[in-house]
Amino acid sequence: MKSGRKSSSVDKAFELINAVSEAGQSGVSLGELAGHAGIAVSTAHRYVTSLLELGVLDRDAAGSYRLGVTLITLAGQYLEEDGLRAAARPYLVELVELSGETVHLGVPVGNQIVYVDKVESAKSVRLVSRIGTRSPLHCTAMGKAVLSLDDRRAAEVVAGPLDVRTARTLTGDALLAELRVVRERGYAIDDEENEEGVRCVGLPIMNADGRPVGAFSVSAPAGRFSLDDCHRLAPTALAMAADISRRIGYVGARRGRTDDRRDTQLT
Incomplete structure (x- = not known):
């Protein structure tokens, strides 16, 4: 009452x-x-x-x-039960099984990506991260995947100033050129751009309005996760991204075939 x-x-x-x-x-x-x-x-x-x-x-x-970022935390129950997190979770688990590496799910907040879910690798040496962690959009695989499909946000981010996290961090025209490549192929690679010794491949997740509302990534120590590994895993991850996007209402063109997912296994 x-x-x-x-x-x-x-x-x-x-x-x-x-x-x-x-x-x-x-x-x-x-x-x-x-x-x-x-x-x-x-x-x-x-x-x-x-x-x-x-x-x-x-x-x-x-x-x-x-x-x-607190608003993301407060929305966690919704994400768990009825939103992006629930839609993506089974694919994150499957991707860890296929790749053997840690998988993150993130959403863009301002000029950062916020981790809202994570499935750990079973390997003894793995990345240290936690749900709620924030990282820059411009130098992460998830962030670049989102920026490649959001021209307005990309323009604001590239206008800077941008934090140069490592010697490989891209800014300015180099970053814009990279985002064009990401948009064309459908996935992004963080080649030790956010943290030295860490490599990631990330893919965007689209909502019913055709906007990138999140992304997921496979992350691992660069010494055991090569660029070739990233490209080899991409077709599987693209099919998963398409499936997750459809589960939250996206009706755009589909990349890859769901049945092809299990054909990719990193060694």
Whole structure:
């Protein structure tokens, strides 16, 4: 039974969160938030300070506010039961069995990819990562897979500034050229661009609107996961990506054949 009472502070906080959400990738300034909510800048600052501490909002170097990673965590139950995570999970498990390596599922948030699921390799030497970890879009396989199909986000990311994580990290025109290659072939490779000694192959997942709403990747120490391994695994992973995308409503062209998945085994 409803009490008939509600908190004006909670209402105002959600009003600010909705304003940040509507601003999208461009973000919104503190002054704009205050104007939208009809409150003083000092009051808006008090609200956003709490939301930043909770991880509900994030602030970039220019001072613009965007949605934070905590919202991904709070959405975990939905993702588990009725969304991307549930659709992808059986394929992640199968891909670990086929490749022998760790598989991640991620979603784009701002200029980062956030890990929302992971299936570990059974090998004794494997990558250290956890659900909720954030990595840059521009130098990860999952991130580049998403950027290759999202021109607006790609333009914003390439405009930088970009963190050069290793000597192999691509930026500027080199990154744009790489994204064109990724778009054409359907998968991305992180060739030690985000972390030295780690190589990954990643593929985008499309929703009913034809937008890349996530991606998954196979990641392993570069010494045992070569570029040839990445390319050899790609047809299998492409078919899986198509299946996952259809399970969440995508009706676009299909790449590969589901029946071909089990034909690929890394050695």
